[in-house]
Amino acid sequence: MVGRKKKGRLGNLWTGLALIAVVLLWTAPAVGPGMIAIVSAFLVLYCLFLAPTWCCATTRKNDFCRNNASGILLGCHLQQHKWQKLKMAFLQQRPVEALRRMLSNMSGIATSLSAAAGTVSAGVATVTLLTR
Numbered sequence: 001m002v003g004r005k006k007k008g009r010l011g012n013l014w015t016g017l018a019l020i021a022v023v024l025l026w027t028a029p030a031v032g033p034g035m036i037a038i039v040s041a042f043l044v045l046y047c048l049f050l051a052p053t054w055c056c057a058t059t060r061k062n063d064f065c066r067n068n069a070s071g072i073l074l075g076c077h078l079q080q081h082k083w084q085k086l087k088m089a090f091l092q093q094r095p096v097e098a099l100r101r102m103l104s105n106m107s108g109i110a111t112s113l114s115a116a117a118g119t120v121s122a123g124v125a126t127v128t129l130l131t132r
C-alpha cells in the first residue's frame, strides 16, 4: 500500500511539472507555437489516460469509487467502471457531473486543471500557428 501511495504522489508531481513546462514554453521566446501545441497535446493525453487519480465511478452503494485509476477518462481495475466512465463522457453527455466528481479530490483537481490548461494552451498555439 505504501508503494502505491508513493507512486500516486510521484504521478501528481509529474502532472504539476508538465503543467509548469507548458507555462514555461509560453514564456520562452525561442520556442515556436508548433512545439507548444505538441507538448500541450501530450499533457492533455497524459491527463486523460495516464495521470494517477481516483476512479470516481458510481458504486452499487451510490457512492464514488475510491480506487486508484489512470487518467480522467479511464476507471480503475474494475471493467464495469471503465465502461461507466467512458459512457459518462461520450454517450450520456454528462460532462458537468463527471467534472464535479473529478473535482471532489485533490489529485482530480490537479489533473483536471492540467488537462484544461493543456487544452487551452494547445488551442491557442494552434490558432497562433494558423494565423501567422
Ligand SMILES: [Zn+2]
Residues within 6 Å of the ligand: 055, 056, 057, 065, 066, 067, 075, 076, 077, 078, 081
Ligand atoms: Zn472504480
